[in-house]
Amino acid sequence: LLEHVESLPGSGIIYALTVGAAEDTAQALADAGIPVRAYTGRTDQGEREELEAALKENRVKALVATSALGMGFDKPDLGFVVHLGAPSSPVAYYQQVGRAGRATDNADVLLLPGTEDRRIWEYFATSSMPTEQKAAAVLGELEAAGGALSVAVLESRVDVRRSPLELL
Structure with a gap:
């Protein structure tokens, strides 16, 4: 180059x-x-x-x-x-x-x-998604609330940032 x-x-x-x-x-x-x-x-x-x-x-x-x-x-x-x-x-x-x-x-x-290249794209794909443990915490909060919470409220209750939370 x-x-x-x-x-x-x-x-x-x-x-x-x-x-x-x-x-x-x-x-x-x-x-x-x-x-x-x-x-x-x-x-x-x-x-x-x-x-x-x-x-x-x-x-x-x-x-x-x-x-x-x-x-x-x-x-x-x-x-x-x-x-x-x-x-x-x-x-x-x-x-x-x-x-x-x-x-x-x-x-x-x-x-x-x-x-x-492949390792870089695998990193981007996996780093943006919450871990299984964090996903379970989100599901637990949704279940406790009867299935409906805003992203902002979920974000305040679980340790997941907005973008990964929206992806999930």
């Missing part, structure tokens, strides 16, 4: 699977003099808007992003999409590479899978 990103057409997106990988890759490319920035779930809304504008105006070669740079982003002349690691599904891959080349004669897409 360090050797070839500057030869890719126009500006683009380099997707990474984790926040750490996005930040580390952006730093390595920036240290090599390539104008890139990281865009992740940790990026605040104001900075996200500024980064999206920088990419749309070709002020950066690329944004090194997690899936936080999602469906709402539109740059018809996006010249390339590179994946450092395989996305979670063929649908996710198709949606992300589909951002490239909509208003250009051609665009480059490149998938650079890693041996760790």
